[in-house]
Amino acid sequence: MNKSRREFIKLSAIGAGGLVLAxxxxxxxxxxxxxxxxxxASKIKRFPTYCEVCFWKCAGWVYTDEKGEIWKIEGNxxxxxxxxxxxxxxxxxxxxxxxxxxxxxxxxxxxxxGKQTFKEVSWDKAFRFIAEKMNKIKEESGPESLALFKHGSxxxxxxxxxxxxxxxxxxxxxxxxxxxxxxxxxxxxxxSNINSPEPVDLENTKCLVLIGNHIGENMHNSHxxxxxxxxxxxxxxxxxxxxxxxxxxxxxxxxxxxxATDIALLLAWMNVIVSExxxxxxxxxxxxxxxxxxxxxxxxxxxxxxxxxxxISADVIRQTAREMAFHAPATLIHPGRHVTWYGDDTQRLxxxxxxxxxxxxxxxxxxxxxxxxxxxxxxxxxxxxxxNWTWKDHLDGTYALAGSSIANVFVDMSHPDNESDYKIKGWxxxxxxxxxxxxxxxxxxxxxxxxxLLVVVDTMPMEITGYADIILPECTYLExxxxxxxxxxxxxxxxxxxxxxKTKYLSKPSDWIVRKLAKKLKLSKHFNYESYGEVIDWQxxxxxxxxxxxxxxxxxKMERKSPMFIEADDYHEFGTSTGMIxxxxxxxxxxxxxxxxxxxPHPEPPTGYYRLNYGRAxxxxxxxxxxxxxxxxxxxxxxxxxxxxxxxxxxxxxxxEVWLKNQDGVVSDFPIKVRxxxxxxxxxVYMVHGFGRANKKLKRSFGKGISDSQxxxxxxxxxxxxxxxxxxxxxxxxxxxxxxxxxx
Amino acid sequence: xxxxxxxxxxKCVGCSDCVVACQNENRVPIGYCRDWVIEHAKGTFPNVSIxxxxxxxxxxxxxxxxxxxxxxxxxYKDGGLVKVTRHECIGxxxxxxxxxxxxxxxxxxxxxxxxxxxxxxxxxxxxxxxVSVCPTECMYFGxxxxxxxxxxxxxxxxxxxVLAPEVGTKPHVYYLI
Numbered sequence: 001m002n003k004s005r006r007e008f009i010k011l012s013a014i015g016a017g018g019l020v021l022a023x024x025x026x027x028x029x030x031x032x033x034x035x036x037x038x039x040x041a042s043k044i045k046r047f048p049t050y051c052e053v054c055f056w057k058c059a060g061w062v063y064t065d066e067k068g069e070i071w072k073i074e075g076n077x078x079x080x081x082x083x084x085x086x087x088x089x090x091x092x093x094x095x096x097x098x099x100x101x102x103x104x105x106x107x108x109x110x111x112x113x114g115k116q117t118f119k120e121v122s123w124d125k126a127f128r129f130i131a132e133k134m135n136k137i138k139e140e141s142g143p144e145s146l147a148l149f150k151h152g153s154x155x156x157x158x159x160x161x162x163x164x165x166x167x168x169x170x171x172x173x174x175x176x177x178x179x180x181x182x183x184x185x186x187x188x189x190x191x192s193n194i195n196s197p198e199p200v201d202l203e204n205t206k207c208l209v210l211i212g213n214h215i216g217e218n219m220h221n222s223h224x225x226x227x228x229x230x231x232x233x234x235x236x237x238x239x240x241x242x243x244x245x246x247x248x249x250x251x252x253x254x255x256x257x258x259x260a261t262d263i264a265l266l267l268a269w270m271n272v273i274v275s276e277x278x279x280x281x282x283x284x285x286x287x288x289x290x291x292x293x294x295x296x297x298x299x300x301x302x303x304x305x306x307x308x309x310x311x312i313s314a315d316v317i318r319q320t321a322r323e324m325a326f327h328a329p330a331t332l333i334h335p336g337r338h339v340t341w342y343g344d345d346t347q348r349l350x351x352x353x354x355x356x357x358x359x360x361x362x363x364x365x366x367x368x369x370x371x372x373x374x375x376x377x378x379x380x381x382x383x384x385x386x387x388n389w390t391w392k393d394h395l396d397g398t399y400a401l402a403g404s405s406i407a408n409v410f411v412d413m414s415h416p417d418n419e420s421d422y423k424i425k426g427w428x429x430x431x432x433x434x435x436x437x438x439x440x441x442x443x444x445x446x447x448x449x450x451x452x453l454l455v456v457v458d459t460m461p462m463e464i465t466g467y468a469d470i471i472l473p474e475c476t477y478l479e480x481x482x483x484x485x486x487x488x489x490x491x492x493x494x495x496x497x498x499x500x501x502k503t504k505y506l507s508k509p510s511d512w513i514v515r516k517l518a519k520k521l522k523l524s525k526h527f528n529y530e531s532y533g534e535v536i537d538w539q540x541x542x543x544x545x546x547x548x549x550x551x552x553x554x555x556x557k558m559e560r561k562s563p564m565f566i567e568a569d570d571y572h573e574f575g576t577s578t579g580m581i582x583x584x585x586x587x588x589x590x591x592x593x594x595x596x597x598x599x600x601p602h603p604e605p606p607t608g609y610y611r612l613n614y615g616r617a618x619x620x621x622x623x624x625x626x627x628x629x630x631x632x633x634x635x636x637x638x639x640x641x642x643x644x645x646x647x648x649x650x651x652x653x654x655x656x657e658v659w660l661k662n663q664d665g666v667v668s669d670f671p672i673k674v675r676x677x678x679x680x681x682x683x684x685v686y687m688v689h690g691f692g693r694a695n696k697k698l699k700r701s702f703g704k705g706i707s708d709s710q711x712x713x714x715x716x717x718x719x720x721x722x723x724x725x726x727x728x729x730x731x732x733x734x735x736x737x738x739x740x741x742x743x744x
Numbered sequence: 745x746x747x748x749x750x751x752x753x754x755k756c757v758g759c760s761d762c763v764v765a766c767q768n769e770n771r772v773p774i775g776y777c778r779d780w781v782i783e784h785a786k787g788t789f790p791n792v793s794i795x796x797x798x799x800x801x802x803x804x805x806x807x808x809x810x811x812x813x814x815x816x817x818x819x820y821k822d823g824g825l826v827k828v829t830r831h832e833c834i835g836x837x838x839x840x841x842x843x844x845x846x847x848x849x850x851x852x853x854x855x856x857x858x859x860x861x862x863x864x865x866x867x868x869x870x871x872x873x874x875v876s877v878c879p880t881e882c883m884y885f886g887x888x889x890x891x892x893x894x895x896x897x898x899x900x901x902x903x904x905x906v907l908a909p910e911v912g913t914k915p916h917v918y919y920l921i
Binding site (some may be wrong): 042063071072073074075084085086087088091092187216217221224225227228229231232244246247250254256434619629630631633634643644677678679681682 | 745754757759760761763764765767768769771774777785787788789790792793794873876877878880881882890910
């Protein structure tokens, strides 16, 4: 392995050909227009879209002004994800289009005078290069040796290309680095996944329980809206979080739990509900399997037992359990989203599912509704070729309960230490910055060095783009068609996205990139259309609508076919092996795991170290938005939340810059400003994820704040489904600028 | 008619959507804003609470900015709106100094700018842009002289405060607490 073969290109030659910032209009585009002079209303146009700034995919309208430039983006009132109200990121989505740091042209890694650099190349040259490399990999190791990492709408187009080429090794970090454990935890209990958006009936809930879920800081739009309505209705909110999150500040009960002890609390809550016979007797009798096993299991998990572990008083545990039972079945233990914390996450999420089961909230008003999804026909194409192997063959039965592919396993399959017969030789990375999304960056980089091809497709330069052999500039969602948004909800619906403005620079939509590359690979028969608008129009016509109609409506709502909740005299069949709600999981037992969750203690921070916790800010989506001119302005760097006692112990002042060193000796590239606050306890520190960008091409966000991912080197893998637990890392403060500081 | 904005601090999550929506709607240059969000924390861990609130021009009934404007560019409009006529503004900045809420800024094009309660939208029968975008619906806008209005009802039925009442400006932005 040649270590220097794929070095991170620091000062790239983007713009060496004169493309960059040569455009005098650029300043006008980032807001330097005359303010609020009356516009000619007759020249204002609107185009339907759904947002791509996060995965919630709210449908809305893009308004363009008399010059055809984007004026504003607003929610679509018929859309159940936004209800006509976009969140700050969606409202600021135009910053993605206007950002002058965008990728502008295809770039190829070349060596000039002994130094690696990126050179601007034509799209045609880029496609010839990629097709040649792909064919070589196919010839030498089979098409399955190419893997796709994707996130967002652009990735879907590449998924089709991969299947046509002969590989089903397709993955997304949104599973094993985020919501995977909850899918398995709920599936083993109710025989049903949670999916996105979560089918929680916040609108009608009387008691909302949040376990480390910071709604309001995670700006999952319709859930934030519904939580606000719940506050208006006087619903009880119980928030378990070591930090006074925004949601905690609006809660009747805030339980500032000792980090990593949530399962003990959940077991104690179940102990109270079972021993005081507060559970939904009729529902449990009719639908649940394993109540007696659960009763025996939690008999000694008393609130007094849990108090010693969690630091939450036994009285509060009893009181909150009784309050949950009082409001049941309109009590909702929200499954959350980013749940890869300590490696036993599937079991924690299962305990949450079981608590919901005892309260009878699954399939009940104020708990979980049964979502429905619109059926959209596939655009006709020839069948995909069969594949000889997938990631599942590499795992050979491990993580059998994982319902989706595991991105970190793809890294393992690409790593030089992979001794299995299933080796990955080339990556396409579309819309996901793997350096930040998959923990243990060192291992990811070792895998990258071992590749024969790394293609990165994105709208922005990111850390991952620095390691690419070739970078393809995707245009933003505001400039393209994509597949319709089809997501499960209270009512089936679809939303369309059409281009509101012409593609900027030489960037192109993913569907165009895929079609052109397919031509070079002689796979054009799979992509038999000239514009993706044709595909959507065909699909809509199968549903009795059309693209023309949808340009006026944006969202198409349909009637439900089945009841939203379990009806009183109905008998509901669950998707588990017993057909019942499994309080005792046969699937977990069969795979050799605890059929009922157990609490196991996790390591504590050593003296002088504090647990590193991280989360979201409402105006940012991970690292994607850090450089967005509109959103960067609202929050341009993260800060380190530190309790005043911890600050005093370490002689830290508010606003002081510190570097962080983790338990493995890794020191952050950049410093972070200390925020001394009473909102956090003494055993942990907290920062918002997505900052500390290390790519200098991100002019606004480079070196601002710290990337938590860099400090997450202790990864606790969930034995059930392969998820990467990331909250077992401990940091200490470094107040003098470290000599070894690496600023790329 | 007395226009008023009522903001429920119990629902605001501090997301700053009101800031971005206003910037787009009113073409406020990047780096400036007509509204902003404040967080106040009280108490000590774990007995701690926070208040989040979106702030802007209070469209005061007794506005120091109107009083001190040498050209009359700052003036009252129907419904108690406080507005700035751009072509009459000489950009002296006296009003910026006089505002106890720091709600005005000097626009790079040479005039002073601030929240108008989206006067141009009111004329079309729409709500101010911040009110209509807010995901938590924590902001309400209406006429305090109309006893049926939501803003009137809320002030009747909930505890509320205004900012810096001691300076006697009689603000028209109210915070439910």
